[in-house]
Amino acid sequence: MKRILFYTSIAAFILLLASFKKDSPQAWIRINLLGYKPSSPKVAVWCAKKDATIKTFQLLDATTNNVVLTGNAGKAFGAYGPFSQTYRLNFSYFTKPGTYKLKVGETESPTFNIGNDVYKGAADFCLRYMRQQRCGFNPFLKDSCHTHGCYSLYGAKSGLPDSTHLNIWGGWHDASDYLQYSTTSANATYHLLAAYRDFPTVFTDEKLANGLDGKNGLADVLDEAKWGLDWLLRMNPREGWMFNQIADDRDHMGMRIPKEDSFYGRGYERPAYFVSGEPQQRGKFMNATTGVSSTSGKFASAFALGNMIFRIRDSAFAKTLFYKAKSAYRYYNEKEGVSQTASVKSPYIYAEENWTDDKELGWASICQMDLENGTGNCGNQFDGLMYWPKKEAITPWLGKDTANHYQWYPFINIGHYETAKLIKRELSKPNPKINFSIITGYYKTGIERVWAKAKQNAFYRGVPFIWCSNNLTTAFAIQCYWYKKLTKDKIFEEFEQANFDWIFGCNPWGTSMVYGLPANGDTPTDPHSAFTHIGHYPIDGGLVDGPVYTSIYKNLIGIKLYEPDEYEAFQSGLAVYHDDYGDYSTNEPTMDGTASLIYLLAAKEAEVKQHLSKKK
Missing domain, CATH: 1.50.10.10 (Glycosyltransferase)
Known part of the structure; x- marks a missing residue:
């Protein structure tokens, strides 16, 4: 009986993992995490691993979750890097200061600010x-x-x-x-x-x-x-x-x-x-x-x-x-x-x-x-x-x-x-x-x-x-x-x-690509720096090298990743970026x-x- 229960548990665990993989995100909305000025162009990029068509997007007030704008998604730009389909979501004409997020179907962007002080300091x-x-x-x-x-x-x-x-x-x-x-x-x-x-x-x-x-x-x-x-x-x-x-x-x-x-x-x-x-x-x-x-x-x-x-x-x-x-x-x-x-x-x-x-x-x-x-x-x-x-x-x-x-x-x-x-x-x-x-x-x-x-x-x-x-x-x-x-x-x-x-x-x-900027955003945490790797000191404000062609990365001397790649899903034959101190070429x-x-x-x-x- 114990053996039957054991194998039943293993089978259930495998099915659970499979469901996680099946339900893992297949689309993302990329934004300027630092925010947008009311008077500036404001464009995000919707990108997906599958070739899909979208017609509209929504801008939501992040506090109330109310839709404040429904926009036209415009033309499809096709495949780029790891993605099979991409769109530019232009909401430049929306100028009201506040905290917002974008939504396409079930896909939501991180929250971001629109305001005159988004770049202050x-x-x-x-x-x-x-x-x-x-x-x-x-x-x-x-x-x-x-x-x-x-x-x-x-x-x-x-x-x-x-x-x-x-x-x-x-x-x-x-x-x-x-x-x-x-x-x-x-x-x-x-x-x-x-x-x-x-x-x-x-x-x-x-x-x-x-x-x-x-x-x-x-x-x-x-x-x-x-x-x-x-x-x-x-x-x-x-x-x-x-x-x-x-x-x-x-x-x-x-x-x-x-x-x-x-x-x-x-x-x-x-x-x-x-x-x-x-x-x-x-x-x-x-x-x-x-x-x-x-x-x-x-x-x-x-x-x-x-x-x-x-x-x-x-x-x-x-x-x-x-x-x-x-x-x-x-x-x-x-x-x-x-x-x-x-x-x-x-x-x-x-x-x-x-x-x-x-x-x-x-x-x-x-x-x-x-x-x-x-x-x-x-x-x-x-x-x-x-x-x-x-x-x-x-x-x-x-x-x-x-x-x-x-x-x-x-x-x-x-x-x-x-x-x-x-x-x-x-x-x-x-x-x-x-x-x-x-x-x-x-x-x-x-x-x-x-x-x-x-x-x-x-x-x-x-x-x-x-x-x-x-x-x-x-x-x-x-x-x-x-x-x-x-x-x-x-x-x-x-x-x-x-x-x-x-x-x-x-x-x-x-x-x-800037360490610690913005404070509440996804920024480098494991750069190729002795200050962070040995001293565990923040390197606030440092701009990292940035992505390189995959062909360059594969031919550099002494490159080695020391941690699992959190951006693995977004690497491609075009370019790579790693937040890993072992990658001196991008980080x-x-x-x-x-x-x-x-x-x-x-x-x-x-x-x-x-x-x-x-x-x-």
Whole structure:
């Protein structure tokens, strides 16, 4: 009898499991978990594992469960990634603030908010990650690391013998490792400065310069930008001397909380790679460095913008930045070309191939600096205003299906935006050689190339799934925003929003790509980070790398998942994303991507204030 009861129980359990599988969800509604502004496009994506047809959707008040809107589901977009059918559910015309959810049949979305304050404080929240990435004194740990300076490499031809001790400290760790790169740090510094310049009312003052609690009369975003500027100054100690990176891939000896590392054969000193303009080590090979321009151009633009921001706040510091910007710009012309990063053990580097975009941004920034300081009006340089933009009219990855790691960096041509603003400034002065529409046309053409791919799927996804795809997505959304701001043309506004929504959950995996944002949403919990894995510390505000092509994932070295994949149902032959610390390709946060996101979040928050002021 006991045996009969046992087998009966087993059979019942198997049937129960089968019923669970049968009744498991087959459709989902993906939304922006952070919410929507009343005035912005509001679109969710319904996606299903089976080829089904839907006609309508409902918007429900999440508090009362009452239907407040019934909308037309529109056209079917067909299969995408793991899904057999997808629809875009557009409820943009609904503007009443509140808490809601969407429903199609029995499928409901997570709850979300519509309101003018949905993005309030988000940019400041992401600054938490930047502070946590600080090298030298780390305010999160209330401890110091990497304080023993560096020793030089590749500078002998410029009068700096190899192994010379250098007093370089500070800056940010690049990602979950503790390497430090001038290119990513200068780009991050520029974005933080620009975020304050363009949206000063968004940021608060809750931290001291060292990152600890307190007020110092300076917005926290400027404290963080200055931390970057101070490090860049140490990386450019005198004219003709500039360093491209601190440490190398020997850093990857294993996960650890930042400390004094002894991996490099000189006690606790780490190598500092000189910007030599010549090929340097890349594992068993050499990198493809051709010149100094890509790095020096980024230095020049960060220093110039820093001068304009700190000119009134700290005149002595601003004066130093003024001369450093000029010096970096002169060094730019020493040997035109690109500086790639170095590695010792592995083939993975930042393989940047473009540099004329850095020249354009450096030139435009210094020209603006001269105008602001009254030290020049750029003279006859305006006659050649169209020269550098033509050199990289369209950022090369736009519209492409793939690219090498950081092959075209920054991921959009920031110089076009700054050049276009200079042209606007000069339009009051007749000059037939200056054509504003050509510059904005470059942005438009780039957006159209991505749109040609994106319009074919319900997520409006046209950004390739290469390493750091979230960084590309953020940068592309900024390009759409800048095009709209420069031209007042809103033709790409829904496309811009779709890229922003992707970052915060309107993607096949239904997860935000920012740790802890929003607080009540599905966000990364097990990123590739020693802070979370070893210290069990939150990495609030960190933007993770994002999904990659499945073909890339399968060919990476050392990838291993340590926990069951909670997103297994949404992986596909197209792309994968894992919230697992073993996946450094999709779930590692990056400092420069987070800095770009801070700019984008500040723009989104500021748009609300601009919209409300126009209504008054």
